[in-house]
Amino acid sequence: MATAAAHTAAGTEPGEAAHPAASSARTAEQQAAFDEAVAADERIEPRDWMPDAYRATLVRQIAQHAHSEIIGMQPEANWITRAPSLRRKAILMAKVQDEAGHGLYLYSAAETLGTSREELLDKLHSGRQKYSSIFNYPTLTWADVGAIGWLVDGAAITNQVPLCRCSYGPYARAMVRVCKEESFHQRQGYESLLALSRGTKAQHEMAQDAVNRWWWPSLMMFGPPDDESSHSEQSMTWKIKRHSNDELRQRFVDICVPQAESLGLTLPDPDLVWNEARGHYDFGPIDWTEFWAVLKGNGPCNDQRITQRRRAHEEGVWVREAAAAYAAKHGKATA
Amino acid sequence: MSSSTDWPLWEVFVRSRRGLSHTHAGSLHAPDAEMALRNARDLYTRRSEGVSLWVVPSTAITASSPDEKDSFFEPAGDKPYRHPTFYEIPDGVKHL
Numbered sequence: 001m002a003t004a005a006a007h008t009a010a011g012t013e014p015g016e017a018a019h020p021a022a023s024s025a026r027t028a029e030q031q032a033a034f035d036e037a038v039a040a041d042e043r044i045e046p047r048d049w050m051p052d053a054y055r056a057t058l059v060r061q062i063a064q065h066a067h068s069e070i071i072g073m074q075p076e077a078n079w080i081t082r083a084p085s086l087r088r089k090a091i092l093m094a095k096v097q098d099e100a101g102h103g104l105y106l107y108s109a110a111e112t113l114g115t116s117r118e119e120l121l122d123k124l125h126s127g128r129q130k131y132s133s134i135f136n137y138p139t140l141t142w143a144d145v146g147a148i149g150w151l152v153d154g155a156a157i158t159n160q161v162p163l164c165r166c167s168y169g170p171y172a173r174a175m176v177r178v179c180k181e182e183s184f185h186q187r188q189g190y191e192s193l194l195a196l197s198r199g200t201k202a203q204h205e206m207a208q209d210a211v212n213r214w215w216w217p218s219l220m221m222f223g224p225p226d227d228e229s230s231h232s233e234q235s236m237t238w239k240i241k242r243h244s245n246d247e248l249r250q251r252f253v254d255i256c257v258p259q260a261e262s263l264g265l266t267l268p269d270p271d272l273v274w275n276e277a278r279g280h281y282d283f284g285p286i287d288w289t290e291f292w293a294v295l296k297g298n299g300p301c302n303d304q305r306i307t308q309r310r311r312a313h314e315e316g317v318w319v320r321e322a323a324a325a326y327a328a329k330h331g332k333a334t335a
Numbered sequence: 336m337s338s339s340t341d342w343p344l345w346e347v348f349v350r351s352r353r354g355l356s357h358t359h360a361g362s363l364h365a366p367d368a369e370m371a372l373r374n375a376r377d378l379y380t381r382r383s384e385g386v387s388l389w390v391v392p393s394t395a396i397t398a399s400s401p402d403e404k405d406s407f408f409e410p411a412g413d414k415p416y417r418h419p420t421f422y423e424i425p426d427g428v429k430h431l
């Protein structure tokens with residue numbers, strides 16, 4: 001494994017297996033120390049003992065998050081060559097480059113749990129690990145780039161801000177870095193949509209059409225409703241998650257309604273109305289059949305995204321091999 | 336779980352401005368030190384977060400064990416007299 005001494009998990013002590021009773025007493029002690037640390041809001045670090053299920057949950061979640069960042073580059077990169085001005089083009093390139101960076105921060109965090117980059121990419125390419133369903137929708141017009149920045153990055157921020165306090169140190173630190181960078185993503189999207197909304201009638205309509213198509217999938221980004229969410233409760237106890245899916249979704253809706261008003265655009269939900277008693281906006285039912293269908297691989301772009309990802313990886317083989325050969329020849333690598 | 340094709344892992348340290356020490360920023364994979372530096376620049380200083388970078392092969396780091404947390408750091412635990420607040424100084428004594 002290519003991880004450092006500073007990263008690798010604490011191993012089994014020699015002779016432990018020979019004394020099952022002593023070993024289970026030791027495990028109970030470690031479990032108690034872990035529970036205490038989590039309850040006290042301390043961070044768990046890579047070499048600390050942790051329950052296997054905690055480790056597995058983190059690997060699954062961080063991997064899915066990392067994959068989402070790099071797959072998410074595709075729908076937006078689709079518009080780089082056709083950005084309407086040099087300014088917008090430079091901004092979009094910087095944003096897509098940031099998403100690559102987010103993927104790398106997160107892959108590094110996942111690797112501290114004892115998996116490897118190769119294994120993670122392999123699981124993405126073979127469909128054994130998932131990425132966010134939102135990236136299986138197409139970017140049909142330039143306005144989609146603005147709508148993604150405002151809504152998709154906006155939903156991601158709502159999800160990610162609480163993750164900055166996640167109980168696993170490397171994940172929390174990666175999220176701090178990511179969140180600092182995300183706010184530019186959301187603001188550039190909003191500004192771009194605003195320019196369209198205040199533009200010609202055709203531009204305004206294009207902006208409205210993009211919002212109409214991205215609104216519902218953005219709400220689905222928070223995951224299934226709380227009563228159907230299989231991992232939620234345990235993740236809350238472990239303080240990997242701090243708020244429930246429905247709670248975060250509501251927070252996002254409440255933030256978006258006034259922002260849409262300032263944009264001069266409407267959100268495509270006739271049931272959206274302020275509820276004085278709850279102090280929140282009520283909103284209409286989400287089409288969860290669509291969500292599950294896209295998740296199972298039947299979204300408009302699932303095949304395209306994975307095919308493109310595999311191709312990029314395969315076409316990069318010779319570059320990786322050449323760099324490794326160069327390093328071997330010049331003897332600077334310290335594998 | 337040995338990974339045959341992954342490049343070696345490097346730890347990245349960034350000096351955010353002159354006068355401050357390098358701080359651990361994260362890690363990355365690279366085939367050699369030179370590429371590690373370039374990747375570190377692209378990954379950790381896209382917004383002028385640093386004026387100097389160190390990259391260190393992760394395998395070169397020796398870490399203390401989390402298991403010996405208590406015993407290893409224990410010697411410092413019972414020496415409060417190493418802190419200035421340990422000492423009682425009469426009110427009104429200045430510059431001390």
Ligand SMILES: [Fe+2]
Nearest residue numbers: 069098099102
């Ligand atoms: Fe991102």
Ligand SMILES: [Fe+2]
Nearest residue numbers: 099153182185
């Ligand atoms: Fe983003």
